[in-house]
Amino acid sequence: MTADDLFEQHRERFANARAVCRTRAAWSAFADQPASYPDFPAARAAGEEAFRARLGRRHELALLSVQDWVGEEVSPYTQQPLGIEYPRCDLDASFKAANTGVAAWSATTPQQRAGALLEVIDRIYRRHLFELAYAVMHTAGQSFNMSYAGSGVNALDRGIEALVYACDAMDAVTPQVRWQRSFGSTQIQLEKRYRLVPRGVAVCFTCASFPTWNAYPSMIANLATGNAVIVKPHPATVLPMAISIQVFREVLAECGFNHNLVSLVVDTTRDPIGKHIIKHPDCAIVDFTGSASFGQWVEQHAHPALCYTETAGCNAVVLDSCEDLDAVIRSLATTLCLFSAQMCTSPQNIYLPGDGVRVGTGSGATRVSVQDVSHKLADALSAIGRDPKKAAAILAAIQSPATLELIVSLQSSPANQVLLASKSYAHPDFPAARTATPLLLAASPQQRALYTTERFGPISFAIHCGNSKDALSQAAADVKEAGGLTAFVYSTDERFIADAENAFALAGSQLTVNLTGPMPLNFAAAYSGYHVTGLNPAGNASLTDAAFVASRFRIAQVRRPAA
Amino acid sequence: MTADDLFEQHRERFANARAVCRTRAAWSAFADQPASYPDFPAARAAGEEAFRARLGRRHELALLSVQDWVGEEVSPYTQQPLGIEYPRCDLDASFKAANTGVAAWSATTPQQRAGALLEVIDRIYRRHLFELAYAVMHTAGQSFNMSYAGSGVNALDRGIEALVYACDAMDAVTPQVRWQRSFGSTQIQLEKRYRLVPRGVAVCFTCASFPTWNAYPSMIANLATGNAVIVKPHPATVLPMAISIQVFREVLAECGFNHNLVSLVVDTTRDPIGKHIIKHPDCAIVDFTGSASFGQWVEQHAHPALCYTETAGCNAVVLDSCEDLDAVIRSLATTLCLFSAQMCTSPQNIYLPGDGVRVGTGSGATRVSVQDVSHKLADALSAIGRDPKKAAAILAAIQSPATLELIVSLQSSPANQVLLASKSYAHPDFPAARTATPLLLAASPQQRALYTTERFGPISFAIHCGNSKDALSQAAADVKEAGGLTAFVYSTDERFIADAENAFALAGSQLTVNLTGPMPLNFAAAYSGYHVTGLNPAGNASLTDAAFVASRFRIAQVRRPAA
Numbered sequence A, B: 001m002t003a004d005d006l007f008e009q010h011r012e013r014f015a016n017a018r019a020v021c022r023t024r025a026a027w028s029a030f031a032d033q034p035a036s037y038p039d040f041p042a043a044r045a046a047g048e049e050a051f052r053a054r055l056g057r058r059h060e061l062a063l064l065s066v067q068d069w070v071g072e073e074v075s076p077y078t079q080q081p082l083g084i085e086y087p088r089c090d091l092d093a094s095f096k097a098a099n100t101g102v103a104a105w106s107a108t109t110p111q112q113r114a115g116a117l118l119e120v121i122d123r124i125y126r127r128h129l130f131e132l133a134y135a136v137m138h139t140a141g142q143s144f145n146m147s148y149a150g151s152g153v154n155a156l157d158r159g160i161e162a163l164v165y166a167c168d169a170m171d172a173v174t175p176q177v178r179w180q181r182s183f184g185s186t187q188i189q190l191e192k193r194y195r196l197v198p199r200g201v202a203v204c205f206t207c208a209s210f211p212t213w214n215a216y217p218s219m220i221a222n223l224a225t226g227n228a229v230i231v232k233p234h235p236a237t238v239l240p241m242a243i244s245i246q247v248f249r250e251v252l253a254e255c256g257f258n259h260n261l262v263s264l265v266v267d268t269t270r271d272p273i274g275k276h277i278i279k280h281p282d283c284a285i286v287d288f289t290g291s292a293s294f295g296q297w298v299e300q301h302a303h304p305a306l307c308y309t310e311t312a313g314c315n316a317v318v319l320d321s322c323e324d325l326d327a328v329i330r331s332l333a334t335t336l337c338l339f340s341a342q343m344c345t346s347p348q349n350i351y352l353p354g355d356g357v358r359v360g361t362g363s364g365a366t367r368v369s370v371q372d373v374s375h376k377l378a379d380a381l382s383a384i385g386r387d388p389k390k391a392a393a394i395l396a397a398i399q400s401p402a403t404l405e406l407i408v409s410l411q412s413s414p415a416n417q418v419l420l421a422s423k424s425y426a427h428p429d430f431p432a433a434r435t436a437t438p439l440l441l442a443a444s445p446q447q448r449a450l451y452t453t454e455r456f457g458p459i460s461f462a463i464h465c466g467n468s469k470d471a472l473s474q475a476a477a478d479v480k481e482a483g484g485l486t487a488f489v490y491s492t493d494e495r496f497i498a499d500a501e502n503a504f505a506l507a508g509s510q511l512t513v514n515l516t517g518p519m520p521l522n523f524a525a526a527y528s529g530y531h532v533t534g535l536n537p538a539g540n541a542s543l544t545d546a547a548f549v550a551s552r553f554r555i556a557q558v559r560r561p562a563a
Helices: A003-023 A040-054 A091-100 A102-107 A110-140 A144-171 A211-224 A239-254 A274-278 A292-301 A325-341 A370-386 A388-394 A401-412 A445-451 A468-482 A494-507 B003-023 B040-054 B091-100 B102-107 B110-140 B144-171 B211-224 B239-254 B274-278 B292-301 B325-341 B370-386 B388-394 B401-412 B445-451 B468-482 B494-507
Strands: A066-070 A086-089 A176-183 A186-198 A201-206 A228-233 A262-264 A283-289 A306-310 A315-319 A347-353 A357-359 A366-368 A417-420 A439-443 A459-465 A486-490 A510-513 A553-561 B066-070 B086-089 B176-183 B186-198 B201-206 B228-233 B262-264 B283-289 B306-310 B315-319 B347-353 B357-359 B366-368 B417-420 B439-443 B459-465 B486-490 B510-513 B553-561
Touching: A003 A110, A003 A144, A040 A110, A086 A091, A086 A262, A091 A102, A091 A201, A091 A228, A091 A262, A102 A186, A110 A144, A110 A211, A110 A239, A144 A211, A144 A325, A186 B494, A201 A211, A201 A274, A211 A228, A211 A239, A211 A283, A228 A239, A228 A274, A239 A262, A274 A283, A274 A292, A283 A292, A292 A306, A315 A468, A325 A347, A325 A370, A325 A388, A325 A459, A325 A486, A347 A370, A347 A468, A366 A370, A370 A388, A370 A417, A370 A439, A370 A459, A401 A439, A401 A459, A439 A445, A445 A459, A445 A468, A459 A468, A468 A486, A468 A494, A486 A494, A494 A510, A494 B186, A494 B553, A553 B494, B003 B110, B003 B144, B040 B110, B086 B091, B086 B262, B091 B102, B091 B201, B091 B228, B091 B262, B102 B186, B110 B144, B110 B211, B110 B239, B144 B211, B201 B211, B201 B274, B211 B228, B211 B239, B211 B283, B228 B239, B228 B274, B239 B262, B274 B283, B274 B292, B283 B292, B292 B306, B315 B468, B325 B347, B325 B370, B325 B388, B325 B459, B325 B486, B347 B370, B347 B468, B366 B370, B370 B388, B370 B417, B370 B439, B370 B459, B401 B439, B401 B459, B439 B445, B445 B459, B445 B468, B459 B468, B468 B486, B468 B494, B486 B494, B494 B510
Parallel strands: A201 A228, A201 A283, A228 A262, A283 A306, A315 A347, A315 A486, A347 A459, A439 A459, A486 A510, A510 B553, A553 B510, B201 B228, B201 B283, B228 B262, B283 B306, B315 B347, B315 B486, B347 B459, B439 B459, B486 B510
Antiparallel strands: A066 A086, A176 A186, A186 A553, A357 A366, A417 A439, B066 B086, B176 B186, B186 B553, B357 B366, B417 B439
8 A cells, every 4th residue: 555545544534633633622533442442352362462472582673783682671560571672773873774764755745644654553553552552561560441541542642633733734834836026127936846854863762651652642743744763762661662663664664665764772771872862963853751850951952953852740739629528539549549640640749728628618618627638538549559459450550669669768758747658559460560559748838849859659748738829829839840741729719710720821730620520630632632831841842732743844945937 | 992903903914914824925015115115205204314313312112120321333334323322221120021011911812912013013114114224224234225125024024924823823722622521431521721821031132234034023923922022132233123122012002011021131242141131040932143153052052941043054056057147147246245245145155066067058058167157256246346336235334344354354365265355335325334345255165164154244155166966965065064044056957956956955945046137046035935944053943934933832721520
């Protein structure tokens, strides 16, 4: 099939995505739950088998200039090495190989590139989704359902979304015009042509806990605009990207393009290669997802490469007042536990009014003390951790041993006031799983240093502020300074909500108000939610807006006298 | 008049501009020549009078925290100080004042902001255009006609163009949606609202020789998206910006906005303030036009501010073959002389094939040696310099004494082979004018260091390459490395032209092919030409594309359960 054929094949899906990017209504190109996937049990079994077949082997990718083979992945569920080795390639050779295909790739039409990329997305969905889900589970530590939904279909949807924005940006540039005006008494007629020129080679850094979700949009935004992509995964979580890259390369080759337009560069914890890649003279674009500290370095040193970052933040909850405190506590507890809060959108800091949370409305309203609210929250968190089946479904596993160390260090420090201690829980399916129930600490604004750093993992802080107004202004100020992607406010007072909207819009957190019920508070909807504002240190780019794509290509013009 | 009324008043002009930005056909909102301006003689006289009334006085702008008054402008035409002093303000106070108005300004609709900005543009055109033209003449040294056309109407058109792109980018973000999907058996309905949030305070650096042309697009892109703007003009050329800023402030105040949304920060040659402004914690965006060396510093140090630069380049001419050599030489000579090549688009390096330029087609074709071509060019340049009226209209005046020093140093160096020496010419209207006829040097690729730096002013190099192919590859390589905005190729060979298109698209120069006649080769058309590609060191931003505007605002969202 040619790339044009592939575009025709996926035209309707793309048109739907394009429409919904305008309205930002709810939509997905895919079955949103495993059970809705065509022939689910068989597909799942085949995916698991494909994953198992990867273990203990070299992962062949036909990359150029392989120097040696490395791999250090350990399953958070079994705490056993996966035993997979990936080719470590010469960096210059990797950039050179990536660059080789750019001229032909960028000489195609945007629609042809879109055709190939839509096929990649579709093929990952049809042939590799469960294999990918198992790969995510046994590297990132996500539950099976999250691996399917968050790292699978939602990530693919975000990829399509990025493709829509890239195509919109390119379609806005007319390919040619006849231009005429007079200079003195002479009419000048020029044929002008406008060519879209890619930047070159983009480098996509993916993180250990949620690699595909940021990677697909970045990779596709880069490829759609004619660039090549080198993926540099976190050494703890290579397999989901290696599987994905294989599909990109397969489709590119089938369409007659150079498969080295997409490649993999791996490193090890001992010999990190990140800075070398970014300072490589052929590195034209950096997409970075990872730690805030390295993200800061990337933003400061990427020049002359373009740089898009999403790091991490201290996401805030402000609890002013509510009608149903139990419903709020349930939602908060579930979200604080979801994938052990190893998501960039997970809340961490809960700002509480020292004069109590107003519960109920009108004359029936009462104030519940900060202590009581904190204990209710601790109880709800504890209940999830005590029920192994629930814990397995919600908390899942801990990606990194460093998270366990951080938990121990925080809860054993005599300076910290522990409201709920963390311990491991016994996973019903994986007895050796690396697990931790949530840790809840009490804190005051005088202890800002404790909570204005991202404490990655199931760690949260109940922060006792003066009153609701203090809680809000403290939360917004902390976000602005320390970074934050999401914020959650509960209030029955519309004026307070309006103030919160202003405060968090300026601080740059995406705000959710008064949400309770089964939807995870930090659920990020493809085609609808803008992920990251770029207005605080949690990242400089948003998934997905025009700014995410518009600069990845440039416009070169040629003008000459019209024939 | 409210901002909404103003938008209605200018609606048709804006709609025309919007349409033409899509097609990129020729259009202007304004009379393109002084003679077509309504009641030209009276308007010109009034403008000159308004300019004269500015001389020898303080330029009041009602800025806050004025510390002292400074001014060092000298007219290139009279070489006398203008004697105008501008308020030098405390930097913190300037940022604070600028920030004060941002909340109210950004809370308006994009259309309201567009209304106010269209009125600013219209008012500059109706009330201040000739005053501005005289201000440009007597600071930058442009001819009257260029001051009117290039720094006047064309700059205003580019401002409208930037407004179109800013409004397009903002209009692409839906203000709200009702979003619904099921989680388990529960239907969740959310009201989502998307708010456009400005970055804060933008700083706009303007250059000495062509301030308004880059300033208007930058200022308007920033203001349209809700930001405030502080203009930092080159100390040699403050008045055109001070006049413009006055109009922005006047209109903002009339519409009920804080006039400090637009302000001026001046410095002196002895106490430059550029780095302090860029590293100021409230500096959110930098738009920079100026030297390549400071531009590089800006790009490297602006973080966390966004940064858009246009610096300078070594623009290339490649002369492979042509039908009418005299016509080519005339066009080249005129363009090399235009405003004494003090434009970022002026050609500098003329790459010639050592085996001669093929002239004519078919069996009548002959080869003209590099020596002969160089001498023809020298003669044509010399003819312009010898005719005082022509010289005044084309060469105009030299902005900076440093340019004269550079000319002297280059033409007196025994290492350099002078094809045409520069001298001053007697300006018919301004006997004391700072002038210089063009300097043409011969060079070989072994002397790359000589010409791979921008030699600002009427200085060009006839570079003897091996053959046409060498000339092209050398030119493209020099542009990629040293920077270049424009390139000019003459060839009767379509294969050579196709190669040139590829080479300069990758090198990032906007290419003009086989143009002769009365249109200046480097004429940059608003709404049609993309100025700067961002693909080489001559600048990282283009006037005007989506990338120029899309990141100047961010998107903050609020979601809550639907009522």
